[in-house]
Amino acid sequence: MSDETSGGIWNYGDIFDGLARVVPPDRPALVHGDRVTTWGRLGARTNNLARALLEDGAQPDEKLALYLRNHPAYLEGSVAAFKARQVHVNVNYRYAAEEVRYILENSDATTVVFGREFSPIVRAIQPRLPGVRRWLVVDDGSAEPLPGFATVFDVLAETGSGEPLSLRRSPDDLFFIYTGGTTGMPKGVMWRQDALRRALINPALVERVPQDLADHLQIVQEAGQGPTCLPACPLMHGTGLLSGITALVNAGTVVTLPSAHFDADELWDAVHRHRVDQLIIVGDAFAKPMLRSLDEAGGRYDVSCVLSIISSGTMWSMEVKQGLLRHMPQVTLLDSFGSSEAVGFGLSAMTADGVVETAKFQLGDDVKVFAHDGREVGRGTGEVGIIGRCGAIPEGYYKDPVKTGTTFPVIGGVRYSMPGDHCTVEEDGTITLLGRGSGCINTAGEKVFPEEVEEVLKQHPDVEDALVIGVADDKWGQAVTAVVELRAGAEFDEDALRRHVRGQLAGYKSPKRVFAVDRMFRAPNGKADYKGARDYAQKALEPAG
Known part of the structure; x- marks a missing residue:
């Protein structure tokens, strides 16, 4: 383990064991449509699942993969993995069979929790995955026949005493987030649980930073009910999952939407019925339909309970923010800047007063901007650099030391996470984001960051969504398209x-x-599918016939 992150104190299994002692057992923990799982049932079910894994021979540091849509079982499986010292692995449910097989094989998964709707793909790849010893199927309402080799998830969750495990855990227990990136096959980002927990504690959003588990449990007891959080984006991506886990860690409730595809009316109905106070989205792909739904609803939904909407991963335009604030003047809109490789780069807040806090994406002790030669970029110089974060960062990529060395370089004796986001630094230390370098377009020697052009296109009254890519061109090298x-x-x-x-x-x-x-070419979490957009544009540019 890396020197700067070893010796931590946080383990999520221990946190959830502690919460079971202080959170009222009848408080809702997970809500999915009309299904409510209380904190008491969450504790018992995840203890049963964890014990069943251990009794079946699961060893610490084995990998547990989750292959399903937003469902209570995703969070139950994650918590059970924490308790049994298994390593969480996310599987994108939009992947084709070979892509799913690649993730399971690359991660060395020994347990797979999958939605019943994905049974055809699981049947196709199961014979070629001898390392997977346990297949647990979640009854998600699908009519697909149950695979004969799979155990029903709910049977394990409901079998047993529900008592906590007697297990010594470690802050070095791992948590994986597989990220598709923009090139190559998906890569597993390896987080130590202590580093992940510390990275997710944002001092700007909490009244008191807990020093240890006992301190955290005291804060929880004093605060009472935690947030009621609705991740509109998929739990199989970091933004949704880490937000959901953070809400639970703070004794809150996580509400998930049963529909297979995002429906803004369904979201606002759930907000109205369950008094959701925190929404998690990914930019305009979610925010625009949400605004349109409110505009058309005529006050049908009571949204006075919403206190914050947090977006991460892609652009959230000013026009849409202002529209949402017209309906919910009490809300704080938060842009969180991070990635699977590093969270907590920065945060910007906007309120009904139209104020964007100056703490937006700012340099700090843990956040710096470097030129390609390793120099720190000076304030107000206009020089483009790459942002880096040190401190609570991942260990690297699973089975990929070369890519690890590139993304997590050591500069001046300090190890940084540098996923590739380009930016400039203003005189006051705030950071202006330009975009991910891997998508940068080189046109006739000039660099163009797609996000900058996309933002302008989205301001046109006829445009709902936009993506910008570079297409190979004899004259320009790459043509902005x-x-x-x-x-x-x-x-x-x-x-x-x-x-x-x-x-x-x-x-x-x-x-x-x-x-x-x-x-538009977008993944379920709202992130841009630049490859799909580029393939479409290249085909459209081919001569007819």
């Missing part, structure tokens, strides 16, 4: 969109071509 999804009823006018961008940005940043699609 846009793919847009139009608002309902809007007519596509390519020249008008190009003029709109040229009116706000340098000419070389204006798209050479713009294409309209019925549905």
